Amino acid sequence: MNAVIPQPGRQDAAAPGPGPHAKGPWRIHAADDRLTAMAGTVRTLLEPHLGNRTDTPAATLTLALDETLGPHGRTVGVAPCGAAEPVDESYRLTVTGSGITCLAATPTGVFRAVATALQLIATSTGPIPCQELCDAPRFAWRGLLIDPARHHLTPGEVRRVIDLAALYKLNVLHLHLTDNEGWRLEIPGTPGLTAAGPDGSPRGFYTAEDYRALQRYAAERFVTVVPEIDLPGHCATLREALPGLPDAPAPEGLKGRFPYVPPLDLADPGTREAVASVLADVCRLTDGPFVHVGGDEAVGATPDSFAHAIRELRSLVRESGKRPLAWQESSRAGIGPDDIAQYWVDVPMMDLPDTPEELAGRPELLAAGHTPELIAALKRFFAPSDHDLSRVLEGGGRVLLSPQSHLYLDRAYAPEVVPPAQAPTAARVGFPAYRPHGVRHTAAWDPASHAIPDDRVAGVEATVFGESVEGFDDVTVLLLPRLPSVAAAAWAGRAPRWDDHRVRVARHARLWQQRGLTYLASTEIPWDEPDSDGARAQPPPGRTPGRTSPSGPPDTDA
CATH class of the missing domain: 3.30.379.10 (Chitobiase/beta-hexosaminidase domain 2-like)
Known part of the structure; x- marks a missing residue:
């Protein structure tokens, strides 16, 4: 074979x-x-x-x-x-x-x-x-998100990811460039975003020429780079660079209950002007047609403030000649046929316990500091996500499939599938709030299970966020051997047959070793x-x- x-x-x-x-x-x-x-x-x-x-x-x-x-x-x-x-x-x-x-x-x-x-x-x-x-x-958009915002990846390391994506016929590299932990793209009009830290230490980031070179490298491999500037939440680095930006109006009773970075208020003229300048530079530096504006987890913004922010972000990207896309929460600002929403979560997908007894049986949640009160708050906050998919479909938008349940590859591996020699690494990497699973779980994902009409699917995209990443080898351990399973489903439009697929995956150890890639x-x-x-x-x-x-x-x- x-x-x-x-x-x-x-x-x-x-x-x-x-x-x-x-x-x-x-x-x-x-x-x-x-x-x-x-x-x-x-x-x-x-x-x-x-x-x-x-x-x-x-x-x-x-x-x-x-x-x-x-x-x-x-x-x-x-x-x-x-x-x-x-x-x-x-x-x-x-x-x-x-x-x-x-x-x-x-x-x-x-x-x-x-x-x-x-x-x-x-x-x-x-x-x-x-x-x-x-x-x-089967699907025209077959992507992979990597997260240099939380752990900077050098241009050379990003090129190695592009090569890996191309070898598995993926055609989008989604760069999560900004978050509370870091801002990784030079913005010529706002140099403070990548200035040295308060202690004088340099921040890792991509210069404008680094970014252009990565896009050229990707294009030679028929991969399109999609940058993400995650707003109006996830904005701590922007607030640090531009102090004094007002907070978005907060829901009654939320302030002081849980720690969060206040989202931006795009109704404030100064904030809008600053964000407009940033997005204009990002669009000017980007060769591809898409710019991702985030829109997820805007904890601390009222529904009206959030909806206004999303509409402004979309408008600013379109004014610069690019097409915006955003996480599924953006559907709450209204959505039309030209909009793409990246579907990643609903409350059942979060797999959270309902009782203290069930929480006691989830060591990964206990280790992450989850309490019954926090879990209840998470369920309340994410409750609107249960209806985001229907909002997208009813509004005529397109869905980019990235379900956390299977396509978030920053999930820890189940201990029972980890070889003893790699147990210390496996115990360290992976987002602690997700239930650990093995490779077969990822390979079982069927795109058709979401029952979305063909004309409403934008494509498929896996993600590997970097909360637990300490180096490039951690990224590849999270990706491999799971990424080929996502690539197979995105290309064929269905889950691969496990008995055959696991044998094929085994043969790919040669490929990864020859490329110097660490895998689980x-x-x-x-x-x-x-x-x-x-x-x-x-x-x-x-x-x-x-x-x-x-x-x-x-x-x-x-």
């Missing part, structure tokens, strides 16, 4: 006989001048997966366009690149004895075929069987069992990955 994730929709046996050897050498050939630049990107992505074999003839990875090819399936949702209709990402990949051909009607489709080819090469230990694979995505070796996955080809999932230690090859001519030996 091949170990491609997402599993291709159609697989046909080609002429009998072994295909090219996985460990090269490989020659990358662009059969069309429009794919010349892509060939250099492909060579860079492939480099960590090549061994040093010299006893096999060079095989060719061919990139080719055929505009007469029709789509292999129906794609629904919003195109993150801004196209009016979903881009044709369907492809045909053929393995013969001399190499692999990636064929599609569009460059985007060719690159999706390339991701399949690189997985075949990275997960195989011997010759790749001759075969033909055809596939197309969940006991749910048969890492050490031979597959149908007799190969074992765990490879010997590979060479240090992460090196990039300079771009060169399209025909070259890799």
Whole structure:
């Protein structure tokens, strides 16, 4: 079997006989001048997966366009690149004895075929069987949110995440750039946002050129960057940079009961002017068509103040020529056909106990300091979320599916699936208020379970927030091995078959190790069992990955 994730929709046996050897050498050939630049990107992505074999003839990875090819399936949702209709990402990949051909009607489709080819090469230990694979995505928007606001990730680390996303055919990187803990994007008109801290210590952030370079890097891999400036709540860093901004009007009786950062009051002219300047700079720096304005968890704002803030934020983004999207709470400000709401929570999804006795059986909540009073307050605060989805649908908006129950990958792993050697790490990472689960739980998510009509789904997006993150390895431990399960559901529009999927995931340990990515070796996955080809999932230690090859001519030996 091949170990491609997402599993291709159609697989046909080609002429009998072994295909090219996985460990090269490989020659990358662009059969069309429009794919010349892509060939250099492909060579860079492939480099960590090549061994040093010299006893096999060079095989060719061919990139080719055929505009007469029709789509292999129906794609629904919003195109993150801004196209009016979903881009044709369907492809045909053929393995013969001399190499692999990636064929599609569009460059985007060719690159999706390339991701399949690189997985075949990275997960195989011997010759790749001759075969033909055809596939197309179900959802046009397939995203991943990362959270440099709470723990800064260097530009190099973000590039490694972009590569990982591209290898699993994800096409959106959502950057949660601002929160109470940090502001990570240089705003030329408001330099105080990234100035040194009160003690003089430097803050990690992306300069305007860093941000432009990350967007170029992502675009070369057919990934669109969507920045998030999270307002009107989650605004402590903005308040620190611009002291004196008035608080939003608070609901009666809330002040002093629970600690929170007061949301911004967008009805205040000075606040609106400051936010307008920030968003204008963000929109000017952003190549893609979307800017996310947050809108979640505005604890301490009245419904009227919150609704006004959301309407102002949307308007400011549109005035700068971009399309706004926001978390599901934004639906309470009204919503129309041009609006996208990111659906992440309702009270049942929060899985909170109803009684003190039930709380006593939830050690993760007790460790996080939850009390019966706090849980009751959380349920009251999040009660409106039970109706957000219906508000979006009734208003004609689109839903971006990010349910906390399965797609929040900052969830801790269940202790029973953690190998002993990784128990200290697993006990430390993950948001403490979520019930821990294993990989199978994530893989069981079915997009259709939300019963949303096709024409109202924007797409699918996983998240990995950074409350517990102390370094890049923590990010990859939270992502892997769960991210491929989300990618499979987002591409195919349904949950993968677990018995087959877990075997495919096991083979991807090679890919992650070759790229120097740390992962959680969940006991749910048969890492050490031979597959149908007799190969074992765990490879010997590979060479240090992460090196990039300079771009060169399209025909070259890799």
